[in-house]
Amino acid sequence: xxxxxxxxxxxxxxxxxxxxxxxLKDYPDVSAKTKKRxxxxxETLNYKPNSFxxxxxxxxxxxxxxIIPEVVHHFFSNVIKGIIxxxxxxxxxxxxxQSNESYQLEKKQLGxxxxxxxxxxxxxxxxxxxxxxHINNVLDxxxxxxLFDKTAKLINCSKVIIDDRKAAFIATEHLIRSGCKHIxxxxxxxxxxxxxxxxxxxxxxxxxxxxxxxxxxxxxxxEVTFEEGxxxxxxxxxxxxxxxxxxxxxDLVAIGAIAKLNELKIKIPEQISVxxxxxxxxSSAITPSLTTIGQPGYLMGKKAFKRLFVEMAKIRKxxxxxxxxxxxxxxxxxxxST
Amino acid sequence: xxxxxxxxxxxxxxxxxxxxxxxLKDYPDVSAKTKKRxxxxxETLNYKPNSFxxxxxxxxxxxxxxIIPEVVHHFFSNVIKGIIxxxxxxxxxxxxxQSNESYQLEKKQLGxxxxxxxxxxxxxxxxxxxxxxHINNVLDxxxxxxLFDKTAKLINCSKVIIDDRKAAFIATEHLIRSGCKHIxxxxxxxxxxxxxxxxxxxxxxxxxxxxxxxxxxxxxxxEVTFEEGxxxxxxxxxxxxxxxxxxxxxDLVAIGAIAKLNELKIKIPEQISVxxxxxxxxSSAITPSLTTIGQPGYLMGKKAFKRLFVEMAKIRKxxxxxxxxxxxxxxxxxxxST
Numbered sequence: 001x002x003x004x005x006x007x008x009x010x011x012x013x014x015x016x017x018x019x020x021x022x023x024l025k026d027y028p029d030v031s032a033k034t035k036k037r038x039x040x041x042x043e044t045l046n047y048k049p050n051s052f053x054x055x056x057x058x059x060x061x062x063x064x065x066x067i068i069p070e071v072v073h074h075f076f077s078n079v080i081k082g083i084i085x086x087x088x089x090x091x092x093x094x095x096x097x098q099s100n101e102s103y104q105l106e107k108k109q110l111g112x113x114x115x116x117x118x119x120x121x122x123x124x125x126x127x128x129x130x131x132x133x134h135i136n137n138v139l140d141x142x143x144x145x146x147l148f149d150k151t152a153k154l155i156n157c158s159k160v161i162i163d164d165r166k167a168a169f170i171a172t173e174h175l176i177r178s179g180c181k182h183i184x185x186x187x188x189x190x191x192x193x194x195x196x197x198x199x200x201x202x203x204x205x206x207x208x209x210x211x212x213x214x215x216x217x218x219x220x221x222x223e224v225t226f227e228e229g230x231x232x233x234x235x236x237x238x239x240x241x242x243x244x245x246x247x248x249x250x251d252l253v254a255i256g257a258i259a260k261l262n263e264l265k266i267k268i269p270e271q272i273s274v275x276x277x278x279x280x281x282x283s284s285a286i287t288p289s290l291t292t293i294g295q296p297g298y299l300m301g302k303k304a305f306k307r308l309f310v311e312m313a314k315i316r317k318x319x320x321x322x323x324x325x326x327x328x329x330x331x332x333x334x335x336x337s338t
Numbered sequence: 339x340x341x342x343x344x345x346x347x348x349x350x351x352x353x354x355x356x357x358x359x360x361x362l363k364d365y366p367d368v369s370a371k372t373k374k375r376x377x378x379x380x381e382t383l384n385y386k387p388n389s390f391x392x393x394x395x396x397x398x399x400x401x402x403x404x405i406i407p408e409v410v411h412h413f414f415s416n417v418i419k420g421i422i423x424x425x426x427x428x429x430x431x432x433x434x435x436q437s438n439e440s441y442q443l444e445k446k447q448l449g450x451x452x453x454x455x456x457x458x459x460x461x462x463x464x465x466x467x468x469x470x471x472h473i474n475n476v477l478d479x480x481x482x483x484x485l486f487d488k489t490a491k492l493i494n495c496s497k498v499i500i501d502d503r504k505a506a507f508i509a510t511e512h513l514i515r516s517g518c519k520h521i522x523x524x525x526x527x528x529x530x531x532x533x534x535x536x537x538x539x540x541x542x543x544x545x546x547x548x549x550x551x552x553x554x555x556x557x558x559x560x561e562v563t564f565e566e567g568x569x570x571x572x573x574x575x576x577x578x579x580x581x582x583x584x585x586x587x588x589d590l591v592a593i594g595a596i597a598k599l600n601e602l603k604i605k606i607p608e609q610i611s612v613x614x615x616x617x618x619x620x621s622s623a624i625t626p627s628l629t630t631i632g633q634p635g636y637l638m639g640k641k642a643f644k645r646l647f648v649e650m651a652k653i654r655k656x657x658x659x660x661x662x663x664x665x666x667x668x669x670x671x672x673x674x675s676t
Binding site: 071074080081084088094095096097098116137141256258259262280281284285 | 384422423436475590594619625
């Protein structure tokens with residue numbers, strides 16, 4: 001049989017579906033004897049209450065949607081883990097969709113989640129999302145939505161973020177304080193706020209320490225891959241410019257750079273210091289181990305769900321609330337590459 | 339407003355809910371004029387049909403459940419990505435739960451997914467799952483369920499796997515053919531089939547090439563971590579035994595071993611060759627780059643969903659079908675550590 005329903009139980013016991021339902025919920029107007037018969041049969045048949053039905057009464061699906069640009073990504077997998085752990089604690093299931101950094105897909109997926117009546121949505125924007133109508137539509141309909149990590153200033157909603165600009169400043173400052181004077185930056189794509197902020201933090205640090213900004217030392221990683229780090233390092237070396245420090249937008253890019261520098265027998269950190277961003281699992285395992293900025297992915301996931309949980313309750317009770325931006329601390333993790 | 343319903347539309351137009359519903363579905367017994375009024379208002383109000391309601395008619399939720407031991411894991415994130423991509427193609431959403439390698443949690447999560455009326459379940463067993471009643475219960479109720487990667491011989495259902503024993507044989511054989519005669523194995527936990535099979539493949543290769551099996555060269559990684567690889571390598575070196583090859587149950591363990599060997603200035607592969615298993619993202623980036631067994635995670639995810647999709651259709655149409663075991667090919671990826 002596909003699924004035991006109230007109807008099956010009612011037919012077998014020759015009572016009404018309503019009585020079965022009431023019996024299972026211990027309504028006072030059903031006799032103890034009937035309750036016992038219903039409950040015993042329900043157990044024998046391994047009856048499971050239909051959660052989608054529950055949904056009609058409480059108007060809750062106890063399910064939230066999560067849209068994430070990329071699942072195979074050390075930082076994002078940690079965020080997912082944090083979200084699932086916290087959601088599970090509160091009895092929520094998580095539907096996960098991957099936007100592949102595509103605005104079109106992200107938009108379609110958000111519509112799908114809303115049509116599925118999720119109770120709330122957690123999202124990290126794709127790299128090419130510049131129009132926010134799809135998100136504002138959801139917020140306008142009082143569906144709770146919290147953004148994390150990759151957000152946009154123009155969207156008015158709650159956000160869980162790190163201060164990318166400050167963290168990038170600290171990373172660059174660390175290179176300067178280690179004696180670097182000619183610092184290259186392998187930046188992220190042009191649009192997302194976090195790669196802009198990391199770039200601005202880099203510039204700000206140079207300015208603060210009276211180092212002239214040289215745009216020819218900045219390379220843009222559109223895909224943020226190992227290969228880009230590897231190839232741009234070759235290009236950088238080919239320019240014959242003096243470079244003694246490199247700040248990469250992510251550990252993966254930094255590790256690509258280290259692979260190329262190792263290949264060229266350029267000594268790290270003696271000839272060039274390298275710092276990454278994110279603290280990937282492997283960053284402590286490579287040679288030399290990578291200095292980086294620790295970004296609390298698991299905590300970010302937990303905090304994002306917690307905030308969503310608060311807003312879901314507020315909206316359910318029709319209570320007013322204000323959007324909050326929660327900023328999580330990052331840390332400078334000094335290893336052997338600087 | 340929380341959500342536009344059929345009732346809202348009916349009230350505004352002063353017609354019945356049934357008429358609104360029929361109008362939206364183009365029933366012939368509703369006038370063209372009414373249909374037009376209903377559809378226009380539905381569009382203005384941004385009405386979305388309730389997917390949970392649809393569920394009652396078709397008995398489908400267009401949602402599947404996925405239980406995975408660990409999300410933050412290069413191989414499993416690739417599997418998740420493959421599953422989501424394939425599910426999306428077929429209009430299915432994926433609810434993801436993480437069992438944290440715990441049988442108790444896995445059991446609870448499976449019950450939860452069933453009570454949520456998912457159309458099917460994809461699962462990879464946790465390391466401490468030895469009782470399969472929870473899975474057999476689900477199969478007995480004709481709820482489609484497909485296991486992948488970590489499976490059990492005693493469960494009769496469809497499975498998507500690799501031949502771990504053969505792959506481990508090839509890995510060990512590669513070490514032997516490179517001239518290794520004293521080969522250590524850092525194995526996985528005692529229970530899961532894949533770590534047993536990898537161990538048996540290692541033993542079989544030794545036997546085939548007339549190398550005496552020495553149990554003191556086998557260490558058990560219960561958590562399969564970088565730290566275990568790192569620490570067991572120190573222990574192995576401390577024994578002062580002759581060791582010229584190491585086959586690690588996963589790349590992460592192998593990379594831990596490499597980090598320790600580098601630290602001890604033991605030359606890889608000159609003094610000891612190292613081979614891993616799984617081909618993690620970073621395995622090509624470390625020094626020396628790691629020889630390993632490529633395991634097709636993304637493909638495994640796609641194949642698992644495809645098989646589930648077939649079985650969901652068969653069960654829906656009440657057609658008989660046979661369980662299938664789909665075995666995916668692995669590959670030996672030779673790099674600089676051997």
